[in-house]
Amino acid sequence: MNNNRKKISVLIIAYNEEKNIRECLESVKWADEIILVDAESKDSTVDIAKNYTDKIYIRKWQGYFQQRMFSLQQATNEWILSLDADERVSNELRYEIESILSNEVDVNGFYIPRRNHFLGKVIKSCFWYPDYQLKLFRKQFATVTNRKVHEAFEVFGKKSYLRNDIIHLTHQNLKDTFRKINEYSTLQAEEKIKEKKVKPYDLILHPISAFLNHFISRKGYKDGIYGLMVSLVHMITNMMTYMKIWELQNAEYKEN
Numbered sequence: 001m002n003n004n005r006k007k008i009s010v011l012i013i014a015y016n017e018e019k020n021i022r023e024c025l026e027s028v029k030w031a032d033e034i035i036l037v038d039a040e041s042k043d044s045t046v047d048i049a050k051n052y053t054d055k056i057y058i059r060k061w062q063g064y065f066q067q068r069m070f071s072l073q074q075a076t077n078e079w080i081l082s083l084d085a086d087e088r089v090s091n092e093l094r095y096e097i098e099s100i101l102s103n104e105v106d107v108n109g110f111y112i113p114r115r116n117h118f119l120g121k122v123i124k125s126c127f128w129y130p131d132y133q134l135k136l137f138r139k140q141f142a143t144v145t146n147r148k149v150h151e152a153f154e155v156f157g158k159k160s161y162l163r164n165d166i167i168h169l170t171h172q173n174l175k176d177t178f179r180k181i182n183e184y185s186t187l188q189a190e191e192k193i194k195e196k197k198v199k200p201y202d203l204i205l206h207p208i209s210a211f212l213n214h215f216i217s218r219k220g221y222k223d224g225i226y227g228l229m230v231s232l233v234h235m236i237t238n239m240m241t242y243m244k245i246w247e248l249q250n251a252e253y254k255e256n
Contacts, residue, residue, distance in 0.1 A: 006101045007032040009075035009139075010083060013067040015039040017085035018048060020169070025052040027088040027167075030098075031081065037071045045085075064151045068144045072153075075139055082135050082153055083166070087114075092164035097136060109137035109155030115165040119173070121226045125219045128230065131168075132161065149187035171233075181237050188237075189244035198246040206242050211235035 010031045014021060015038065025048075028034060034053035038046050039061035049056055059070060072080065079101060083089070089097075093112065100110070113130035116123050123129065137155045145151050171177045214220045214234045220227035 004102065005098075006079050007077040008079040008081055008097070008101055009033040009035060009077040010081045011035050011037075011068075011071040011075060012083050012085060013037045013039070013064075013071055014041065014045055014049075014085045015061065016041045016043045017045045018043040019172075020085040021045050022048050023088055024083060024085050025049060027090075027094075028081070028083065030094060033075065033077055035071055035074050037067050037074075039067065064149060065144055065146050068151055068153070072139065072142065072144065078138055078140075080137055080139050080142065080153075084168075086169045086172075088167040088169075090115075090165050090167055093162065093166060096162055096164045100136070106158060107160045108141040108157035109134055109153075109159040111159065111161045112136060113162070113165050114168045116168045116170055118171045118226050118230055121223070123223055123226060123230055125222045125227050126214045126230050126234070127218050130165075133166070134159070135166065136162070148191050149184050177233060181233065181240060185237050185240035185244055188241045189248060192241070192245055193248045195245075198242055198249060202242050203239065203246065207235045207239035210238035 008031050010028045010033065012021075012024065012035070014036060017024075018041075021036075025034065029052055033055060035055045035057070036046075036049045036053060037057045037059055038049070040058060046056060046058070055074065057070070057074065059067065061067065068082075071082075081089075081097065111132035112135045114133050116128045116131055118128075134153050134155055137153060141156045143154050143156075145154055171180075211231050211234065215228065215231035220231040223230070
């Protein structure tokens, strides 16, 4: 046993993640501390998690930023690894993290490549890989960006990159994909409502541009039908976001 090894806390926020949480927790059961912040799940998420940790906090959903920040505040160790319930730590990544914990490093945070899956297929195009995310960091140098969606940890000081992947099962079926699109487009619209006024042509041009950017410029075609669907998902998200911005900006319209 290496007595000089630094301790690490894993942070997870969740809501109704019974299909994901066991594999996620299983991949980090080697960690010194696992903190789960659950937003009053109606399924067996918490019951499953009790097999892996006693640091479970039931907290009414207040937003991604608030849940993330609360989880950070509960951590008791120097190093933090942040995961979503649909993410898993590969064995190779675990050993790479263990090496960092066992040695002196002059870095406050590490970007980790993320291996994103769409309907069971690893997507390498559309800028979906390596998709570096700042997931491993020292607690004392970290905070959370205050955003409604796509919030992230921000780390002050020197940062570097790891070689091995987080496995991200982000789109396991289309039903959940379209649910996410609806949720995320609403939050994005609320963030962008104060930007320039949405015009009718924006509802056409922006989604078309989003599709072409992903499928052509970002080479989505290289992943065949999967790359096509990923590009279409991005287009639909873009379209729904602009439609919802228009709706919010024109909320004063009269009902007939």
